[in-house]
Amino acid sequence: MSKYKLFLLRHGEGAWNKENRFCSWVDQKLSEDGVKEAQDCGRLLKEQGYKFDLVFTSILSRSIQTAWLVLEAMGQEWVPVVKSWRLNERHYGSLIGLNRAEMAVQHGDEKVKLWRRSYDITPPPIDESHPYFLEIYNDRRYTTCDVSKENLPRAESLKEVLDRLLPYWDSTVVPEIRNGRTVLISAHGNSCRALLKHLEGISDEDIVSVTLPTGIPVLLELDENLRPVKPRQLLGDQAKIQAAIKKVEDQGKAKPST
Numbered sequence: 260m261s262k263y264k265l266f267l268l269r270h271g272e273g274a275w276n277k278e279n280r281f282c283s284w285v286d287q288k289l290s291e292d293g294v295k296e297a298q299d300c301g302r303l304l305k306e307q308g309y310k311f312d313l314v315f316t317s318i319l320s321r322s323i324q325t326a327w328l329v330l331e332a333m334g335q336e337w338v339p340v341v342k343s344w345r346l347n348e349r350h351y352g353s354l355i356g357l358n359r360a361e362m363a364v365q366h367g368d369e370k371v372k373l374w375r376r377s378y379d380i381t382p383p384p385i386d387e388s389h390p391y392f393l394e395i396y397n398d399r400r401y402t403t404c405d406v407s408k409e410n411l412p413r414a415e416s417l418k419e420v421l422d423r424l425l426p427y428w429d430s431t432v433v434p435e436i437r438n439g440r441t442v443l444i445s446a447h448g449n450s451c452r453a454l455l456k457h458l459e460g461i462s463d464e465d466i467v468s469v470t471l472p473t474g475i476p477v478l479l480e481l482d483e484n485l486r487p488v489k490p491r492q493l494l495g496d497q498a499k500i501q502a503a504i505k506k507v508e509d510q511g512k513a514k515p516s517t
């Protein structure tokens with residue numbers, strides 16, 4: 260029997276998702292399509308009768324904007340939104356800003372897939388010479404974190420995302436769920452994958468084939484130990500969801516399959 264419902268959401272399409280560039284800790288806003296995806300997501304959740312008590316987001320605008328649009332479409336704008344860098348997207352290090360398909364031409368599809376989807380491979384770190392270094396590390400939001408700026412990551416594997424996310428999950432999110440609050444986590448492809456790996460006990464090998472499309476809510480039904488009682492449900496039109504997953508997978512290919 261399911262005791263709790265938890266919703267995970269990768270934000271709506273961001274400007275750099277559209278341009279097929281690794282966005283990561285660069286603070287891009289939603290694209291026009293991304294705004295629509297977030298609104299459609301909110302409408303779907305409303306139609307299905309879901310009600311949230313609390314929303315968690317990263318400190319990146321695309322996840323916050325998505326949360327607001329979802330709540331607005333549901334008529335639940337009053338629901339508190341709590342933000343933490345620990346839900347940020349994976350730090351893609353020196354890959355930030357690069358085009359995935361161009362990287363696949365240079366390094367091959369397999370290498371790009373390893374960088375994007377493997378569990379414990381950390382991409383090369385970002386350094387001061389990187390064009391987006393100052394934009395990220397001089398941003399005031401990173402003075403508000405519970406670790407000093409010097410100790411914030413310079414690149415992360417999915418494992419390292421889980422390592423920084425889990426203390427927050429355990430200390431801040433879990434108590435709310437256990438208190439009976441229905442929680443939405445509006446975050447990112449890889450911060451949601453890391454959490455799914457933890458909750459569903461997905462192996463290091465199998466996590467490679469888990470891909471989340473933008474703007475599609477993932478419903479997890481959990482027992483009293485916060486273990487899923489059934490497979491995750493991606494809500495919405497299943498054919499469209501499969502096509503969206505394939506589109507995300509194809510972003511890392513030199514020549515997308517047809």
Ligand SMILES: O=C(O)[C@@H](COP(=O)(O)O)OP(=O)(O)O
Binds near residue numbers: 273276448
């Ligand atoms: O950093 C990014 O560009 C994407 C993930 O990229 P991939 O892991 O899919 O390459 O994160 P998100 O759009 O969820 O914030």
